Amino acid sequence: MLHPVVLSGGSGTRLWPLSRQNQPKQFLSLIGDRSLYQETVLRASGLPGAQAPVTVCSDDHRFMVGEQLQTVAVPSGGIVLEPMARNTAPAIALAALHVLAGDDDATMLVMPADHLVEDEAAFREAVARATDLAAKDWLVAFGITPDYAETGYGYILRAEELAPGGFRIERFVEKPDLPTAERYLAEGTYAWNSGMFLFRAQRYLDELGRHAPAILAAARAAYATATADLDFIRVGAEAFAASPSDSIDYAVMENTDRAAVVPVSCGWSDIGSWSSLWAVAEHDADGNRHEGDVISVDTRGSLVRASERRLIATIGVEDLVIIDTADATLVARKDRVQDVKTVVDRLKAAGRSEHLFHRKVYRPWGSYDSIGVGPHFQVKRIFVKPGAALSLQKHQHRAEHWVVVSGVAEVTCDDRVFEVRENESTYIPQGSVHRLRNRGSTPVELIEVQSGSYLGEDDIVRLEDVYGRS
Amino acid sequence: MLHPVVLSGGSGTRLWPLSRQNQPKQFLSLIGDRSLYQETVLRASGLPGAQAPVTVCSDDHRFMVGEQLQTVAVPSGGIVLEPMARNTAPAIALAALHVLAGDDDATMLVMPADHLVEDEAAFREAVARATDLAAKDWLVAFGITPDYAETGYGYILRAEELAPGGFRIERFVEKPDLPTAERYLAEGTYAWNSGMFLFRAQRYLDELGRHAPAILAAARAAYATATADLDFIRVGAEAFAASPSDSIDYAVMENTDRAAVVPVSCGWSDIGSWSSLWAVAEHDADGNRHEGDVISVDTRGSLVRASERRLIATIGVEDLVIIDTADATLVARKDRVQDVKTVVDRLKAAGRSEHLFHRKVYRPWGSYDSIGVGPHFQVKRIFVKPGAALSLQKHQHRAEHWVVVSGVAEVTCDDRVFEVRENESTYIPQGSVHRLRNRGSTPVELIEVQSGSYLGEDDIVRLEDVYGRS
Incomplete structure (x- = not known):
């Protein structure tokens, strides 16, 4: 069966200031209302016979992945959390182990979460060609037929045709200079390396074991101790940390003698910069x-x-x-x-935060936006999703005033639990144990005025948390 | 005696988005910490023998004028409020009547509030030359010696020298095209018309009566019913409305045979655009x-x-x-x-407000800044100056939550009067009569959360106001 695997590990900053480390490119609505990640999972789940997509992402982005899947009503095939970034070869190995656990003849379609594909029909047709080759134990790369001499991508040179529209890979080549890129374009046998792949999961692990055994060993050890936490799959961090950091290209595709390419022209872009977004918009x-x-x-x-x-x-x-x-x-x-x-x-050198966070910060329960700050206070606009709850918590250095402006909040403050409705307020004294919960079916919105000598996000003691953060 | 008269009637938009109708160029800190208006009154009051400067401004800007004077500790010679804009000739007539009321031999130095003068010594020296000419009943224009062929200003052509550094005006010329401006520059007998003038107040009124009697009549009638309100002089609006709208150049200077020019090179700029601000910075x-x-x-x-x-x-x-x-x-x-x-x-055509107001709005008691808005709420950050009080007021359509984050607020709510301190809050129900006052010596800062079906600034009934706004 075909298991789409969406790699969402990127934390690119090339689309700063919209893209930030805690909300990178793949989660942004750059063209239209949906994010690139949402477009990717929809594209994947629309393929004939496709199983629920597996996502591999960083721990920091797990709630965003969960929420974005929910919003487009795509069922999750599991959200595998990378304990740390180790590039694509180990990430794909975790995904392979995960899909094989439920389907020992699994085929994987590996897709980066942040690419644009405008012609879905052409893409589907290419997937069909790749699936045929994968059944014959080829590891298939999708090669984008170049329409200009791009110097920013790696290229794939094809050899003989293995099946209609599928070729053995002669070799991978690095990003070329402009004259070389122009020659590649003219020769017609080169394609851009899109970063999308399709192969049998077991075959990938076999080839990984042959060409990069340390990666396979680390991934196996990490997955052996995996635990499920809500929709998330947490693997062993220490074991995974031992993996070399390498790409699938270097670790497997350039070494195996079973590498194939399926050329496709499907309106593909990796939106690698603001100028390329301008170009495709x-x-x-x-x-x-x-x-x-x-x-x-x-x-x-x-x-x-x-x-x-x-x-x-x-x-x-x-x-x-x-x-x-x-x-x-x-x-x-x-x-x-x-x-x-x-x-x-x-920004990094100056120890600033504008590359890390937006002013509005997403949390599993909703979001907050710091709309005003002063010497000893901060004003936040807080949204709590229906059914969601913040952790049971306390702060050492600040008190909080809450004014509910929409919905009905259930407030816990030390041993009292009470409702605060629109146009009502309450006060959370410094040091008191409190929780905010939305038991309703509409969002709760409130204005929080924090008052105290220290107002950092790290002044929080979480006593209980429905999202496993305590 | 020399009475500086600062004309602050402009509501220019050439420095949008910093300049807005309710806070035009002259009140902005464009270079350094002080506004152009403050620099102008300081320059004026530093002149030998100068009396406290008179300001002519629009009703909308009166509190800003008062506050900006206070901040630089320049005593006010009166703030004359123009009921509506009628250009400079009527405005200067009001100022002339005002200074003559206290000094029947008054000499006026007319200065636009929004000009930059970098070389104050050169300016003072020119004022001395102009004062000598004014004593001989000349109406003196300050002409800026051009240092390039500017096409954006009017020019003054000088005739024979009347006294050292003072010339009879041959004629005023309109903004030239570039070849003409280049010729003016080469000839050396032309100067930019700076909009600054110096003359005996009575002489100005005499010439105005001769060349524009309707303006004089309207100004006299308006000033005849003037009332003092705090530091402000309010003239008769209906009478003033009857005045033709005209500049001092057209109404008087181009017609009188007693027009003189004092050329000066004093690092002058009218900062008429962002590019000219860039040029002088x-x-x-x-x-x-x-x-x-x-x-x-x-x-x-x-x-x-x-x-x-x-x-x-x-x-x-x-x-x-x-x-x-x-x-x-x-x-x-x-x-x-x-x-x-x-x-x-x-913006005007679209009925928008970004050319009228900044998000932060100044009031006589302090300021407010709308830091968040939602469907049925608004969050404001409010500053109340020491000793200041908002009006006793009520709102038909909204309730207000106040959280004090700095200072001690005295709150009136219906028949209760009480203090709200830092990290305390209170609630003003819809329809209740309330007032916020700062009796302390440090500013009060508070966060106001408004909640209601309509949140416009016009939902206010003022029952009492220390600033005469009820």
Whole structure:
């Protein structure tokens, strides 16, 4: 059976300031309302005979994965948590072990979570070709037929045809310089290495054991002690840490003699930068892509994205990328967006947090947004999902005032449990044990005013937590 | 005696989004910590023998004028409120009547509130020359010696010298085209019309009566019914409305045969656009002027201004103006900033408010900032100055929760009066009569959560107000 495996390990910063470490590219709605991750799981689960997709992601993103799956009503085939980043070869090994546990003849379709595929029919047809090859024990890479001389991707050179539309791989080549990329394009036998693969799970493990036994051993040891926690599969962290960090390309595909490629032209993009997002998005007559509240005068070839409650006005500019968020705005020349990395490096070096978190932070129970700060106070706007509850907790250094502005909150404060309704408030004294819960069917929204000498997120003692965080 | 008269009637939008109708250019800290208005009154009051400056401003800006005077400890010679805008000739007439009421030989130095003068010594020296001419009943315009061929100003052509450094005016000329401006510059007998004037108040009224009697009549009638309200002088609105709207240049200076010009080179700028602010500000080695939290990579010749709690990052851009505020950000090519007007026109046409108000709104008692809004609620951060009080008021459609985060608030709620201290809260039910007062010597800061079906600023009934607004 076909088991889609979605690799969501990336924490890329190339789309900063929208992409942050705790909410990377794959979870953002970059084109349309759904995130790239949601588009990927929908694409996967729409394939004929596909089982519920397995996701491999970092522990930090587990609740976001769960919520995004739920929102698009895609059943989960399991969310495997990588204890730490070890690149794709070990991640795929964990997924292979996981699918084999339920299906000893499992075939895996490996898909990065952050790619765009515009032509789903062409993709489905390529999957069918790849499935035939996988049945003959080939490890199949999807190769994107290049339509221009891109220097930012690795390429795959094909050899003889094994079956209609499927070829043995002659070799993988690194990112070329421009003349080389132009030659590859002209020769017609090269394809971009998309990072998508299809193979029998057991065959992958066999080849991994042959060419990278330390990775296989570490993955097996880590998976042997796996525990299920809600929808999440936690593997042994110490065992996994012992794995070499390597990509499937280096560890397996470049070494096996069973590597095949299925070329496909399916409107694929990895949206690796703001300029490539601009390129794949629809434009107006002036070549602009505007999102949100934008007023533009004599503006051309630009991507402008305004954030909530904010207006962006542009005058006389050309080929710019303007990305506005609650706490940071990027203004870059479109052909210089690769230098977003420089900005992120400066943020890191300065010990700042704008590359880590958005002002609005998602939690398993909902979200909070820090809308005001002062010397001894902070104001947060808090959403609690229906049925959700924050942990039973206390703070050493702050008191909290809660004003409910929507829904009905159930509040625990030391030994009292009571309801607080819209336009009602309550007070949580410093040091008191408290919990906020939404037992209703509509979201609870409240304004929290924190008051105290220290207001960091780390002033929290969790006594109980329905999400296993205590 | 010399009475400085500061004209603060402008509500220009050329520096949008920083400049808004309720907080125009003259009240902004564009260079350094003080506003242009504050720099102007300090410059005026530092002149030898100068009396306390008179300000002419719109009713909307009266509290801002009062507060800005107080902050720089300049005594007020009166704040004359224009009931409506009627251009400079009537405004100066009101000021002339006002200074003559206390000094029947008053000399006036008329200064727009929004100009920059970098060389105060040169300015003082020019004032001395102008004072000598005014004593001989000349109406003196200050002419700025041009240092480049500017096409955005009117020019003054001088005739024969009347006294050292003082000339009869041959004629005023309109904004020239570039070849004409270049010729003016080469000829050396033209100066920019700065909008600054010096003359005996009675002489101005005499000439006004001769050349624009309807303006004089309206100003006299309006001033005849003037009343003092705190520090403010309110003139008759109906009478003033009858005045033709005209500038001192058209109404008087171009018609009188007693017009003189004192040329001066004093580092003058009217900061009429973002590009002229960039030009007068200090730059770094790359020609950039950064204010606030800015990270720039390969950026040149740009003015970048970040607002509070927000980061602006730029990459690879050149000659841009980037002005960030709490609710709107402008990104414009530096040589296209005159089109800010187009953006403001679009805001007006759309019935929006981003050209009228900042998110943070100043009031006589302090300020409020709308930090969060939702379907049936709004969160405001409120500052109340020491000794200040909001009006005794009630709201038909909303209740308010107040959480004090700094200082001690005295709260009136129906027939109770009580104190609310830091980390305490209170509730103002819908329809109840309430007041917030700061009797302490430190500011009160509080978070207000409004809850109700309608949250507009106009849902207020003022029962008593110490600022005369009820």
